Amino acid sequence: MKKKISIYDIARDMSVSSATVSYVLNGKAAEKRISKGLEERILAHARELGYRPNMIAKSLRTGKTKIIGMLVEDISDPFFSSIAKVVEERAAQLGYRIFYCSTENDTTLTKGLLRVFRDAQVDGYIIAPPPGLEQDLQELQEDGYPVVLFDRFFDGLETANVVTDNFDGAYQAIRHFVENGCQQIGFITLDSEQVQMQDRLSGYDKAMEQSGLESLVLKVPYEIKHRNAAGKIKTFLEDNSHLEAVLFATNYLAIAGLEVMNDLHMQAPADLSVISFDDIKYFSLFSPSVTAVAQPVEAISEAVIQQLIDCLESSGTLEKKTTVLPVNLVVRASSSPVLAVR
Amino acid sequence: MKKKISIYDIARDMSVSSATVSYVLNGKAAEKRISKGLEERILAHARELGYRPNMIAKSLRTGKTKIIGMLVEDISDPFFSSIAKVVEERAAQLGYRIFYCSTENDTTLTKGLLRVFRDAQVDGYIIAPPPGLEQDLQELQEDGYPVVLFDRFFDGLETANVVTDNFDGAYQAIRHFVENGCQQIGFITLDSEQVQMQDRLSGYDKAMEQSGLESLVLKVPYEIKHRNAAGKIKTFLEDNSHLEAVLFATNYLAIAGLEVMNDLHMQAPADLSVISFDDIKYFSLFSPSVTAVAQPVEAISEAVIQQLIDCLESSGTLEKKTTVLPVNLVVRASSSPVLAVR
DNA sequence: GTATAACGCATAATCGATTAAGTGTTAAGG
DNA sequence: CCTTAACACTTAATCGATTATGCGTTATAC
Numbered sequence: 001m002k003k004k005i006s007i008y009d010i011a012r013d014m015s016v017s018s019a020t021v022s023y024v025l026n027g028k029a030a031e032k033r034i035s036k037g038l039e040e041r042i043l044a045h046a047r048e049l050g051y052r053p054n055m056i057a058k059s060l061r062t063g064k065t066k067i068i069g070m071l072v073e074d075i076s077d078p079f080f081s082s083i084a085k086v087v088e089e090r091a092a093q094l095g096y097r098i099f100y101c102s103t104e105n106d107t108t109l110t111k112g113l114l115r116v117f118r119d120a121q122v123d124g125y126i127i128a129p130p131p132g133l134e135q136d137l138q139e140l141q142e143d144g145y146p147v148v149l150f151d152r153f154f155d156g157l158e159t160a161n162v163v164t165d166n167f168d169g170a171y172q173a174i175r176h177f178v179e180n181g182c183q184q185i186g187f188i189t190l191d192s193e194q195v196q197m198q199d200r201l202s203g204y205d206k207a208m209e210q211s212g213l214e215s216l217v218l219k220v221p222y223e224i225k226h227r228n229a230a231g232k233i234k235t236f237l238e239d240n241s242h243l244e245a246v247l248f249a250t251n252y253l254a255i256a257g258l259e260v261m262n263d264l265h266m267q268a269p270a271d272l273s274v275i276s277f278d279d280i281k282y283f284s285l286f287s288p289s290v291t292a293v294a295q296p297v298e299a300i301s302e303a304v305i306q307q308l309i310d311c312l313e314s315s316g317t318l319e320k321k322t323t324v325l326p327v328n329l330v331v332r333a334s335s336s337p338v339l340a341v342r
Numbered sequence: 343m344k345k346k347i348s349i350y351d352i353a354r355d356m357s358v359s360s361a362t363v364s365y366v367l368n369g370k371a372a373e374k375r376i377s378k379g380l381e382e383r384i385l386a387h388a389r390e391l392g393y394r395p396n397m398i399a400k401s402l403r404t405g406k407t408k409i410i411g412m413l414v415e416d417i418s419d420p421f422f423s424s425i426a427k428v429v430e431e432r433a434a435q436l437g438y439r440i441f442y443c444s445t446e447n448d449t450t451l452t453k454g455l456l457r458v459f460r461d462a463q464v465d466g467y468i469i470a471p472p473p474g475l476e477q478d479l480q481e482l483q484e485d486g487y488p489v490v491l492f493d494r495f496f497d498g499l500e501t502a503n504v505v506t507d508n509f510d511g512a513y514q515a516i517r518h519f520v521e522n523g524c525q526q527i528g529f530i531t532l533d534s535e536q537v538q539m540q541d542r543l544s545g546y547d548k549a550m551e552q553s554g555l556e557s558l559v560l561k562v563p564y565e566i567k568h569r570n571a572a573g574k575i576k577t578f579l580e581d582n583s584h585l586e587a588v589l590f591a592t593n594y595l596a597i598a599g600l601e602v603m604n605d606l607h608m609q610a611p612a613d614l615s616v617i618s619f620d621d622i623k624y625f626s627l628f629s630p631s632v633t634a635v636a637q638p639v640e641a642i643s644e645a646v647i648q649q650l651i652d653c654l655e656s657s658g659t660l661e662k663k664t665t666v667l668p669v670n671l672v673v674r675a676s677s678s679p680v681l682a683v684r
Numbered sequence: 685g686t687a688t689a690a691c692g693c694a695t696a697a698t699c700g701a702t703t704a705a706g707t708g709t710t711a712a713g714g
Numbered sequence: 715c716c717t718t719a720a721c722a723c724t725t726a727a728t729c730g731a732t733t734a735t736g737c738g739t740t741a742t743a744c
Contacts, residue, residue, distance in 0.1 A: 022702060052460065281597075361694065
């Protein structure tokens, strides 16, 4: 293992103290009135030796790591990975690194990950929290760490939040169905108390009520989300063959639903009109292309990282406000109006 | 900011030295013959105070961070994010954390990321390297860091590599086309010297040659991969309207290709039979469902993490071997035999 | 009865930085 | 001629761990 160069090596070579080297390397030469000549010689020698500061020693001393911990639900979900990518990029430009992990929306697992992040002394947190994390987030904030939540938040908890207009997304989707002449409109969502899901449900309910239509909702238990969502959806569609349209609350529910429709030899939109939340880039190539409620990935990422880094750099306090970004209904084939009488 | 508990706090409370506390907390009480009673009292008090070791101080002293740096081409590509997720999971079980970043296959960017990782003193590296990284990887290894490459590697460089049988993947795909009666078979790939791309090309060429068919290859310049691959592909398909089948060398090329086909009102497989490399979960729902050469994501991840952690834990040296994992052709609608005479 | 070993812990150096306070030299001021 | 200030750095404490070595007390051995 090659020995790393430390400021002591440079100090020795230049016959000065390590403090002088430290000041010079931190650009405090003028402030500490180190002579121009010495400054330049130290800089030159540091470059020559290929000196790289030991971040660990630096962090131990300063208490800052320039690392941001990010917890997403699932890094292999295109919605989250797109956000992670943009956040990572912006953070890098501002001199910060992002460490991300998938929570699987599991409370216990997430508490463990939070411990890991605290142990790693990350400077700040970006979190799409699973349920039941109020206490931990509260403590995190009380201990002075800046936290920005995104995609969802907790009603009782004062935090900085960046979310999209989930209510309006669902509302627009249902209005679109109604304008296309659908009346029997279902909503397939997760059985979750989380605010983003509740808002989507409210948007659906509201739009249905305003249109004088009756709600029909399937709540898939969270635990079986990946294992057997398809089974539940299949039963639901079979039991409610009168349905003309369905809004899916997440992209993976929609994908499971489309698989079920394939199985049942149902075509969208002829047999069932379909809209999904989260516009993932693959939807345009699905059979049929899928209408989706697009969340503004770039805007979410920008808002999140901006707020966090502003706070970190100013050592000020984070403004505990909720930023709501608009959604956009991307209309594709899966929700085309069906002309023929059913 | 709440003050963190250190071993000194515990030592003071118990009226012992910090060394004693350190031994106890590291399970070396017996070895250092600390009395059972004291050991238990220290442990109890540590728990009571909610003591958490300062990983930064620990790392500074030991030189180990229990962190693995992982460089993938693009974290929002399902192929890479699936691998990242499995690797992350296994690493966590073994007490390691993964920090990942996207290289965009950009040499300069990647060199920078390597610097960041070195600065962060990660214990080991998992890398899907962009071109031109030989020198840096060489140095990394010479400096004593374990490195495992995956998805691609460098012929002149002795490293531990985990790759799939790219040659066979392309070969199987072409054989499948031929068995379905296709003769005019094109290959759309990247203009890249990287080994995984070269192998896919060789597999294609070999299969074509053995079938007595003539090769027809489009090499999309790497730089325009995302910006304008579609344009190149469109021109290629228009100029070669006699093509009956096309193999795409990556999932995003296939996606671009399918978009172009939509544009040109070409249907797969009737107008053009299609196979893609990388089986991403969305392919089954595309229009039509896409036949793909599936790489064994789980097996790749396991092999990568196993080799690296074995090396880290045994402080032995990494075996510089290349592990080649088999691929699997998943046949779907986009490559169905076309019965009608063309 | 004394040398030796075993026991049970303490001392202090160390990792590589940061930074407040100090120190020796020279020049200017009165 | 002596004080003060400016200059240009140095000293040393500190962050929170790890770990080789040391050291006083009691028990055992011969």
